[in-house]
Amino acid sequence: MKNLAVFLLIFGSVFTGTQQTMAQTMCDGGPVNIEKPLNRVTSNMGPRKTRINGASSNHKGTDYSTRDYGGVGTPAKGPPEGCVNVYGGKKTPYVRGYGNIAKFDCGNGITIQYAHLDGADAYDPNTNQVRTGDTGVGVAHLDYIIAHNGKTLDAQCIVGTVDNSKGAYFYGDSVKKYFRDDIVNPDLNQCPMGGKIDICDADNIAALREQSDRARGAGASSVTSGPTAGTLIAGTGSSSGAGSTVIQPYYPPTSPSSSGIVSRPTNCSGSTCIETQMIATAQGTFVRSSKAKSYKEFWSHDATQCQPPTKTNVDVLRQRANNDGIGYIEEYEDAFCLNQGCTYIKPKGNAKIGECKK
Amino acid sequence: MKYIMLILSFALILAFTTQKAEALDYNLCGSPDDTAACKIAYFKLKTLPNPLEKDKAYFDDGLHIVNGKLFLFPDIHTALADLDGDGRNELIARIDDSAEEGKGLFCKYTQDDTPLCPNFIIQDRNLPDAKRSLKAFKAFGPIYSTGIGLSTDERVSGFMSLRAYQNIDYTQYNVMQYDLKSDEYFNITRPPAP
Numbered sequence: 001m002k003n004l005a006v007f008l009l010i011f012g013s014v015f016t017g018t019q020q021t022m023a024q025t026m027c028d029g030g031p032v033n034i035e036k037p038l039n040r041v042t043s044n045m046g047p048r049k050t051r052i053n054g055a056s057s058n059h060k061g062t063d064y065s066t067r068d069y070g071g072v073g074t075p076a077k078g079p080p081e082g083c084v085n086v087y088g089g090k091k092t093p094y095v096r097g098y099g100n101i102a103k104f105d106c107g108n109g110i111t112i113q114y115a116h117l118d119g120a121d122a123y124d125p126n127t128n129q130v131r132t133g134d135t136g137v138g139v140a141h142l143d144y145i146i147a148h149n150g151k152t153l154d155a156q157c158i159v160g161t162v163d164n165s166k167g168a169y170f171y172g173d174s175v176k177k178y179f180r181d182d183i184v185n186p187d188l189n190q191c192p193m194g195g196k197i198d199i200c201d202a203d204n205i206a207a208l209r210e211q212s213d214r215a216r217g218a219g220a221s222s223v224t225s226g227p228t229a230g231t232l233i234a235g236t237g238s239s240s241g242a243g244s245t246v247i248q249p250y251y252p253p254t255s256p257s258s259s260g261i262v263s264r265p266t267n268c269s270g271s272t273c274i275e276t277q278m279i280a281t282a283q284g285t286f287v288r289s290s291k292a293k294s295y296k297e298f299w300s301h302d303a304t305q306c307q308p309p310t311k312t313n314v315d316v317l318r319q320r321a322n323n324d325g326i327g328y329i330e331e332y333e334d335a336f337c338l339n340q341g342c343t344y345i346k347p348k349g350n351a352k353i354g355e356c357k358k
Numbered sequence: 359m360k361y362i363m364l365i366l367s368f369a370l371i372l373a374f375t376t377q378k379a380e381a382l383d384y385n386l387c388g389s390p391d392d393t394a395a396c397k398i399a400y401f402k403l404k405t406l407p408n409p410l411e412k413d414k415a416y417f418d419d420g421l422h423i424v425n426g427k428l429f430l431f432p433d434i435h436t437a438l439a440d441l442d443g444d445g446r447n448e449l450i451a452r453i454d455d456s457a458e459e460g461k462g463l464f465c466k467y468t469q470d471d472t473p474l475c476p477n478f479i480i481q482d483r484n485l486p487d488a489k490r491s492l493k494a495f496k497a498f499g500p501i502y503s504t505g506i507g508l509s510t511d512e513r514v515s516g517f518m519s520l521r522a523y524q525n526i527d528y529t530q531y532n533v534m535q536y537d538l539k540s541d542e543y544f545n546i547t548r549p550p551a552p
Contacts, residue, residue: 060430060456086424095421096411097460103421103429111429137461150422150431151389213388335390335397338428
C-alpha cells in the first residue's frame with residue numbers, strides 16, 4: 001500500500017509536470033517582450049513590385065542583414081519561452097525557395113518562423129538561437145515572420161526593430177561603430193499602437209491583422225493581370241464581367257472617429273462582444289457601439305476563444321456568401337474555426353453545425 | 359498531318375490576336391476569411407496536388423501547412439468572371455511564390471527568370487437543393503502563366519477561351535480552349551489526345 005502511494009505520488013507529479021510543460025505557451029505568463037532576432041532590417045513586410053506588369057506580390061517577412069556579423073553562421077535570437085519547434089528538437093527542414101526553416105508554435109495561433117537558415121539542424125534549443133545561412137533564394141540574410149492563424153503580422157511592430165536600412169555603413173572592421181540602435185524608427189509610429197507592442201494582447205493582434213489588410217489594400221490587394229493596351233480592364237471595386245463583384249476586405253479606422261466610438265461589425269465571437277449599431281463613414285460602413293466607453297473596447301472581442309459557429313453566424317456567412325456571388329459552402333464553417341486558431345469538428349448525426357476545438 | 363495541325367494552330371493564334379481580350383481584376387487574399395472567393399480558392403486548392411512538389415498537395419509543404427494546421431497563408435490572388443455565360447461567376451485563382459523568399463515553390467521560371475505561376479478556373483457544380491460542398495467545385499488547371507486574359511467574344515462549347523500569357527509584357531500567349539469531351543481547358547497548340 002505504501003509502495004502504491006509512493007508510485008501514485010511520483011506518477012502524479014510526473015504527469016502533472018508533463019501536462020504543465022505541454023500546456024505552457026508563450027502568453028501564459030502575461031505580457032511578452034519578443035526581442036528582435038538581429039539589428040538591421042533590409043526589407044520590410046509588405047507589397048513589392050514584381051516583374052509582372054501591373055502586379056505586386058507580398059513580402060511576408062522582415063529581412064535582417066547578417067552580413068554585418070559575418071554572414072552565414074551568424075546566430076540570431078530564438079523565440080520567447082513557451083514556443084515549440086513544430087518540427088521537433090533542433091530540426092530545420094528544407095523548403096524550396098525558403099531554404100531551411102525553423103517554425104515555432106507559440107500558442108494562441110501565433111507562430112514565429114525563421115527562413116534561409118544554415119542547414120537542417122540550425123536551431124539550438126539549449127542556447128535558444130538559430131544559425132542563419134544563405135539557403136533558398138538570395139544572399140545570406142534572415143527572413144523573419146510572425147503570423148497569427150496564418151496571417152502575417154508586421155514583425156517590426158512586435159519586436160520594435162530599429163530600421164536603419166538606409167544607412168550605408170555596415171562593413172569592415174568598424175562595423176560596430178555604425179550600429180545605430182538609438183535611432184527611432186519612424187515606421188514604428190505607424191504601428192497600430194504607435195510603437196512596440198505586446199503580442200499576447202488580443203487587441204493588439206486584431207489591430208495588427210487589420211493593419212496587414214490595409215497594407216494589402218493600399219498596395220497589393222488589386223492586381224490586374226493581362227494586356228494593358230486596347231483592352232477592357234475593370235477597375236477595383238467595379239464590375240469586371242456579368243454579375244461579378246470585386247469584394248474589398250473590411251478596414252476599420254485606426255483611431256476612434258470624431259463622431260463617436262466604433263466597433264467591429266462582424267466576427268464578434270467572444271463573450272465580451274458588445275452591442276452595436278451601423279454607421280457609415282468615408283472608409284465604409286462600420287458599427288458604432290452603444291456600450292463601448294473607450295477606444296480599447298473597439299477591439300474588445302476575444303479572438304482567442306474557440307467558439308463554434310452558431311446558427312446566427314452561419315446565417316451571416318450565408319448572407320455574405322450570397323453577396324460575394326458564389327454561394328455558401330460547408331467549408332465556411334472550417335474557416336470560421338480556423339480564424340480563431342481552432343480546428344473544425346464536423347457535426348455528427350443530425351447536428352447541423354459542428355464544433356471548434358483547439 | 360503534322361503540318362496541317364501546325365498551320366491550323368498558327369491560323370487560330372492569328373485569329374485570336376485580332377480579337378480583344380479582357381483583363382482580370384484580382385484581389386490578393388490575406389486569409390481564408392477575406393472573401394468567399396479566398397475561402398473557396400484556399401480550401402479547394404489545398405486538395406489538389408502541386409506538380410512541383412512530388413506527392414504533396416498545394417500548401418502541404420511544411421511551410422504553409424504543418425501537420426494539417428495552417429501556419430502561413432499562401433499568396434493567393436482571386437478574380438471572378440462568368441466564363442460560361444450562365445449568369446454565375448467562375449472563380450479564377452492564382453498562386454504566387456511569396457516574393458523572393460518562396461521562389462520555386464509554386465511557380466516555374468523561364469530562362470530569363472520570368473515566373474510562370476499556376477492559375478486555376480474553379481467552377482461551382484453543386485446541384486440546386488443539394489448540400490453544397492467543395493467536392494462539387496471543378497478545378498481546371500494548373501495553367502502556368504504570367505497572367506490570364508479572357509476572350510471577350512469567343513466561346514467554345516459554351517466556355518470563354520483564355521489567354522495564358524507567357525511573358526511579362528503580354529505579347530506571347532497560349533490560347534486555352536474548353537473541350538467538352540475531356541471536360542478540361544487545353545492549349546490549342548497542343549490539342550488533347552483523341
